[in-house]
Amino acid sequence: xxxxxxWPATLVQPVGSPLSLECTVEGTSNPNLYWYRQAAGRxxxxxxxxxxxxxxxxxxxxxxxxxRPQDRQFILSSKKxxxxxxxxxxxxxxxxxxxxxxxxxxxxxxxxxx
Amino acid sequence: ILNVEQSPQSLHVxxxxxxxxxxxxxxxxxYALHWYRWETAKSPEALFVMTLNGDEKKKGRISATLNTxxxxxxxxxxxxxxxDSATYLCLHGSSNTGKLIFGxxxxxxxxx
Numbered sequence: 001x002x003x004x005x006x007w008p009a010t011l012v013q014p015v016g017s018p019l020s021l022e023c024t025v026e027g028t029s030n031p032n033l034y035w036y037r038q039a040a041g042r043x044x045x046x047x048x049x050x051x052x053x054x055x056x057x058x059x060x061x062x063x064x065x066x067x068r069p070q071d072r073q074f075i076l077s078s079k080k081x082x083x084x085x086x087x088x089x090x091x092x093x094x095x096x097x098x099x100x101x102x103x104x105x106x107x108x109x110x111x112x113x114x
Numbered sequence: 115i116l117n118v119e120q121s122p123q124s125l126h127v128x129x130x131x132x133x134x135x136x137x138x139x140x141x142x143x144x145y146a147l148h149w150y151r152w153e154t155a156k157s158p159e160a161l162f163v164m165t166l167n168g169d170e171k172k173k174g175r176i177s178a179t180l181n182t183x184x185x186x187x188x189x190x191x192x193x194x195x196x197x198d199s200a201t202y203l204c205l206h207g208s209s210n211t212g213k214l215i216f217g218x219x220x221x222x223x224x225x226x
Contacts, residue, residue, distance in 0.1 A: 043205070043219055067193060088155045100146035101166050102205055103214060105141070105157040 004028035006091045006106030013113055019064075019078040021109050023091030026072065029092040033074040034103070035066055039087040049097065050074060086113045118206045121218035127194050128225050132176055134190040135220040137204030141185035146207035149189055152219070153200045161189075161202075194224040 006023045007013045013019060014077040025031050037046040048066035056066050063082050067075045076093060116117040119138045127133050139147065146165045152158040171179040174194045191198055203218040208215075 014135060043201070044152070044158075046216075055157060090157060096223060100163055100207060102148040102150075102163055102207070103158070104160075107157050108155065113128070 002093075002104065004091065004093055004104055004106045006109060008109060009107065010110045010113070013081050013111065015083055016080045017079055019076070019085070019111070020083050021076040021089055021111075022093075023076075023106055024076045025093045026064055028093070028095070029071060030096055031072065032096050033068060034094070035074065035076050036090040036092060036093040036105075037087045038090070039084075044090070048076070081113045083113050086111055118204060118215045119215040120177070120204055120220050122220060123218065124221040124223070126223045126225065129137075129195060131194050131220065131224075132190070134188050135145045135192055135202065135222075137187045137189070137206075137217050138162070139185050139187075139206040139215075139217075140208070141183060141203070143208050143210040144182045144185075144206075145209035146176040147180055147182075147187050148205040148214075150205060151200050153201055158203060189220075191222070194222070196221060196224045196226050199224045 004024045030104050033050045036044050037047050038044055048056055048058055050056050050068045051066055053071055089109045092103040094103050095101040121136050124226045133210045145165055149161040150158040151161050163182040169180040171178050177190045181185045200219045203219045204217045205213050
């Protein structure tokens, strides 16, 4: 069966520090991978998605970047965090071009930038 | 309809009330329609996936229907409870792009 792992679960980082959140998927190959964020008082915002190794699409301009070094690994990074980067980050995967499978989400990371 | 739209944006009901809300989506190139239940700072929980026109799904007090020809789905909650308070998201899948698009959600607040 397929599983998705996301870590860490919570993170408190000072402004200006770097960030690395990791997400890995097991039990499937060639997944579409996604990073979402929920900022305080707001809905689910798609940040990045990837359809393959090294292929990253950014949905919104921001202080963050994403990388996919391996087929089932998706990393969200920042060189210097801003206060506005605080929020709840979700990684998700879907079967490529199979809409009836929907998304499977990771357990999320609560990031607080202080 | 070109986008995935949900209405109402928010809903406040009393415990025991039944309620329903709508997801509208493009009727062309339909592939699948999903409903998720999402509590703040938690992972969205998949409720239903529907693929055929006329599909009806039920899970406890929650049910959903699908009309692909006119491009809408209804989610019903019978006898709302405070623990039903959450944001309910619909997710539309397109057959020609394979892309999955979320609606903006309906936030339900059930008062004891």
